Amino acid sequence: MKALVLLSGGVDSSTCLALAKEKYKDIVALALYYGQKHSKELAAAEQIAAHYNVQLLKLDLTPVFAFSNCSLLKQSTEEIPQKSYAEQLECRHGEAVTTYVPFRNGVFLSVAASIALAQNCSVVYYGAHADDAAGSAYPDCSSDFNNKMNEGIYIGSGRKVQLVAPFVKMTKKDIVALGLQLGVPYELTWSCYCGGEKPCGKCGTCIDRKAAFAANGASDPLEYEE
Amino acid sequence: MKALVLLSGGVDSSTCLALAKEKYKDIVALALYYGQKHSKELAAAEQIAAHYNVQLLKLDLTPVFAFSNCSLLKQSTEEIPQKSYAEQLECRHGEAVTTYVPFRNGVFLSVAASIALAQNCSVVYYGAHADDAAGSAYPDCSSDFNNKMNEGIYIGSGRKVQLVAPFVKMTKKDIVALGLQLGVPYELTWSCYCGGEKPCGKCGTCIDRKAAFAANGASDPLEYEE
Numbered sequence: 079m080k081a082l083v084l085l086s087g088g089v090d091s092s093t094c095l096a097l098a099k100e101k102y103k104d105i106v107a108l109a110l111y112y113g114q115k116h117s118k119e120l121a122a123a124e125q126i127a128a129h130y131n132v133q134l135l136k137l138d139l140t141p142v143f144a145f146s147n148c149s150l151l152k153q154s155t156e157e158i159p160q161k162s163y164a165e166q167l168e169c170r171h172g173e174a175v176t177t178y179v180p181f182r183n184g185v186f187l188s189v190a191a192s193i194a195l196a197q198n199c200s201v202v203y204y205g206a207h208a209d210d211a212a213g214s215a216y217p218d219c220s221s222d223f224n225n226k227m228n229e230g231i232y233i234g235s236g237r238k239v240q241l242v243a244p245f246v247k248m249t250k251k252d253i254v255a256l257g258l259q260l261g262v263p264y265e266l267t268w269s270c271y272c273g274g275e276k277p278c279g280k281c282g283t284c285i286d287r288k289a290a291f292a293a294n295g296a297s298d299p300l301e302y303e304e
Numbered sequence: 305m306k307a308l309v310l311l312s313g314g315v316d317s318s319t320c321l322a323l324a325k326e327k328y329k330d331i332v333a334l335a336l337y338y339g340q341k342h343s344k345e346l347a348a349a350e351q352i353a354a355h356y357n358v359q360l361l362k363l364d365l366t367p368v369f370a371f372s373n374c375s376l377l378k379q380s381t382e383e384i385p386q387k388s389y390a391e392q393l394e395c396r397h398g399e400a401v402t403t404y405v406p407f408r409n410g411v412f413l414s415v416a417a418s419i420a421l422a423q424n425c426s427v428v429y430y431g432a433h434a435d436d437a438a439g440s441a442y443p444d445c446s447s448d449f450n451n452k453m454n455e456g457i458y459i460g461s462g463r464k465v466q467l468v469a470p471f472v473k474m475t476k477k478d479i480v481a482l483g484l485q486l487g488v489p490y491e492l493t494w495s496c497y498c499g500g501e502k503p504c505g506k507c508g509t510c511i512d513r514k515a516a517f518a519a520n521g522a523s524d525p526l527e528y529e530e
Contacts (some may be wrong), residue, residue, distance in 0.1 A: 135371075137368065139368075141363055141364065142365075142415050142419070143418065145361075145419055145422035146418075146421075173462065174462045178462075179418075180417075180418040180419075180421035180422045180461070181414060181417045181418040181421055181457065181460055181461050181465070182418070183460065184417060184460045184461075185411075185414045185415055185417075188407060188410040188411045188413070188415075189368050189414075191406075191407045191410060192369065192372075192405075192406040192407040192408070192411050193368070193406075195372075195406035195407055196369070196371035196372040196373075196406045197371055214462060217459060217461065217462040218459075218460035218461075220460075222459050223456060223459045223460045226452055226453075226455040226456035226460075227453075229452040229456075230410060230449060230452035230455075231407065231410060233444075233446065233449045233452060234407055234409065234410045234444035234446075234452075234453070235407050235443065235444075236399065236400050236404075236443040237443075239407070
């Protein structure tokens, strides 16, 4: 069985690839550029793929998101919030956070399913997790979303491709715990949304990442700006 | 309420746009290039959009399908079958037809949902119909597929975008009947998969199109090669 793993170069997807290596013999990884400010994560994806000796396919989806002013995108007039997700959600009144790229994960999963079919993969493996879905911060990370997309992709692919989101009910703390056990080279990963020289330590994803290491009594191998 | 209409320039999507014009005040259309041999349909989409006075967004998704050898694509080594879909399915043993582009409609709908969100549209309107889904010729045209994708898109968009496929249980004959009633300028549309000067009249989609007009006792305004 061949699996296609979505690989952004961050903690979740790198751990996902490490887990896939335990489960599938044949793996291809897919890294997507979409105009994100932190395009630096793609260099991390390359290093992670090289570490695990898997082929990395790369694709540029920037034009799809050209109409969005999402703060995660280079074209945006909005700044990346320097707050935890919990703090950000307090003033969003049920709306997704400003770093939610319009239906990004739906686009990613559909594109991954298409390439999986063309590459004879029967599984798309990806690292969505419960923390990102909490409070509807990222509605396209939830277990419900994953289930429906899985059904849509299974039917629409002629029952040839299934989505597997092994972390969909896990927290980032659980993911890091698993990754430390699997020996994921976290020093090669990149999470920060701000795209600076060093991770800022202040954006939602930096805060989450540091907390996940701390909750495991481990130190994050990255050096932060702050 | 603003709607985004997927417009290929063929009979189904052009009728879909005509119907959308009856239902929604504010409409934007989206035409997608994906490496199809019949890229001529995009010129038809422009003419149809101009006829209905709607803005047409255009996007090139060719790189997504670069790994596929589907016969509909320019890069393919396969010829477009010169047979009806019923005949094609006889020797496919439950597989999709060779003109099924891997999960194309899933990718299209996800991309449309993303752009709909960015453009404040609450509906993605598109012309999938029952004939294309019959016998699993195109598994990504079925009512089941549509329902699951609708649920996935609704949840993943933060409950802001819904899919509407008004023809999903109708035949192409029914669509043409409706379109003739609505005065769709079918002389501006393009269906043939072969991308020649005139429609070939022999590929599955030409055969279906001609039959749909004939079943309505109408003549197709296009002049065929044969």
